[in-house]
Amino acid sequence: MANDSNCEYDDPPSPEKTKEPVSPLKLKPLHANGWLHDMKLSSPTAALVSNGSSGSFDPTYRAWTVSLMPHRILVVAVLIFVRGGTTVHLLLSLQKKYPSALSAFDQIVVCGKGKKMALFLDYDGTLSPIVDEPDNAVMSDQMREVVRNAALHLPTAIVSGRSRDKVFDFVKLTELYYAGSHGMDIMGPVGEHDSVTEHRRSINSSKNQGKEVKIFQAATEFLPMIDEVFRLLIDKTKAINGVKVENNRFCVSVHYRNVEEKDWQLVAECTDDVLKVYPRLRLTHGRRVVLEVRPVIDWNKGKAVEFLLDSLELANCKNVLPIYIGDDLTDEDAFKVLRDDKRGFGILVSSVPKESHALYSLMDPSEVGLMTYSATVPCYGLLEETSDVEGGRSIT
Numbered sequence: 327m328a329n330d331s332n333c334e335y336d337d338p339p340s341p342e343k344t345k346e347p348v349s350p351l352k353l354k355p356l357h358a359n360g361w362l363h364d365m366k367l368s369s370p371t372a373a374l375v376s377n378g379s380s381g382s383f384d385p386t387y388r389a390w391t392v393s394l395m396p397h398r399i400l401v402v403a404v405l406i407f408v409r410g411g412t413t414v415h416l417l418l419s420l421q422k423k424y425p426s427a428l429s430a431f432d433q434i435v436v437c438g439k440g441k442k443m444a445l446f447l448d449y450d451g452t453l454s455p456i457v458d459e460p461d462n463a464v465m466s467d468q469m470r471e472v473v474r475n476a477a478l479h480l481p482t483a484i485v486s487g488r489s490r491d492k493v494f495d496f497v498k499l500t501e502l503y504y505a506g507s508h509g510m511d512i513m514g515p516v517g518e519h520d521s522v523t524e525h526r527r528s529i530n531s532s533k534n535q536g537k538e539v540k541i542f543q544a545a546t547e548f549l550p551m552i553d554e555v556f557r558l559l560i561d562k563t564k565a566i567n568g569v570k571v572e573n574n575r576f577c578v579s580v581h582y583r584n585v586e587e588k589d590w591q592l593v594a595e596c597t598d599d600v601l602k603v604y605p606r607l608r609l610t611h612g613r614r615v616v617l618e619v620r621p622v623i624d625w626n627k628g629k630a631v632e633f634l635l636d637s638l639e640l641a642n643c644k645n646v647l648p649i650y651i652g653d654d655l656t657d658e659d660a661f662k663v664l665r666d667d668k669r670g671f672g673i674l675v676s677s678v679p680k681e682s683h684a685l686y687s688l689m690d691p692s693e694v695g696l697m698t699y700s701a702t703v704p705c706y707g708l709l710e711e712t713s714d715v716e717g718g719r720s721i722t
């Protein structure tokens with residue numbers, strides 16, 4: 327699948343694999359001018375301009391969500407894809423369309439027949455609409471109920487770029503697994519058959535809301551560095567109107583959504599300047615007018631999904647249908663893991679056409695709510711719960 331042109335997909339080498347920590351800024355010079363170009367491309371207005379318009383009535387969007395394959399062939403293709411057929415996997419990637427997960431709901435039910443579902447949800451832009459002020463990105467009560475209901479029936483995790491605590495403050499549900507800081511801070515159970523031991527920097531057992539939980543943190547040694555960089559970035563950018571630097575615990579977001587375009591170059595330069603002396607930190611670019619500073623480690627939302635599946639003892643199980651719903655570039659790592667695994671699939675939330683590793687699309691958080699509700703409410707008669715499945719729900 328083709329990637330977005332403004333996407334940094336190449337993971338930098340992990341410190342474990344290199345003798346000296348190597349800065350991705352040195353490997354791939356990301357000069358301020360380069361970032362400025364990416365920043366312009368990723369702005370919501372640029373997306374609209376380049377695509378003409380957005381929404382289900384727009385012909386470009388409709389073409390993007392409509393499959394090139396006849397419906398019946400697609401059902402078979404999806405079915406074989408999920409069961410591991412390489413030819414059909416190829417066919418699916420060639421068609422380059424992202425059918426609406428709502429219109430394709432019947433296909434998804436066919437794919438999930440007799441399987442244990444696991445649901446992974448991004449937060450911003452997926453469960454809550456994108457708003458100008460990051461602290462105001464609240465989730466509706468209705469959406470909370472939908473997610474709570476999902477968690478009653480199947481393993482459900484929130485995988486976010488925000489800090490775990492912050493995303494918990496928004497979601498407020500104890501029934502879920504949480505992976506904050508782009509998956510670098512995970513709270514949930516850890517199974518016995520854990521194949522990710524080599525990544526395990528620390529696992530602490532602790533109490534949360536009276537429940538015993540396991541905490542996995544992939545980059546604890548970076549905490550002091552991230553704090554330091556957070557403070558430096560605040561200081562360096564304080565004169566720029568509208569900039570917001572957010573501490574996401576294991577990573578830092580530099581928001582320029584509310585910065586005048588003439589100052590974007592300055593935001594890029596300031597961030598670049600601070601990072602120059604931190605070769606163990608890298609800079610990535612979100613789809614949502616934000617620069618993300620994070621440790622140079624081989625860990626991302628995709629690894630977090632693998633870790634959680636492993637912890638839930640669903641990793642080596644053929645009878646599992648993991649579904650990941652997200653809207654950002656960082657979610658592509660998770661879409662890719664599911665796509666490469668040929669077990670589950672990603673659903674991209676977007677109101678404008680984009681290239682993605684996801685298999686299906688949804689237009690906005692309200693469609694995410696509808697999809698999650700439909701997938702997890704047995705009263706529709708599409709999904710019925712079996713009593714003999716633990717740690718996952720089986721569709722019969």
Ligand SMILES: O=P(O)(O)OC[C@H]1O[C@H](O[C@H]2O[C@H](CO)[C@@H](O)[C@H](O)[C@H]2O)[C@H](O)[C@@H](O)[C@@H]1O
Pocket residue numbers: 448449450451455456457458459460461463485486487488572574579581583612614615616618654656
């Ligand atoms: O992985 P996510 O849960 O999608 O988090 C990614 C970033 O989301 C937040 O920023 C984005 O949403 C804000 C609120 O709608 C919006 O104002 C901002 O422009 C977006 O970039 C969050 O504030 C970041 O820290 C996350 O990294």
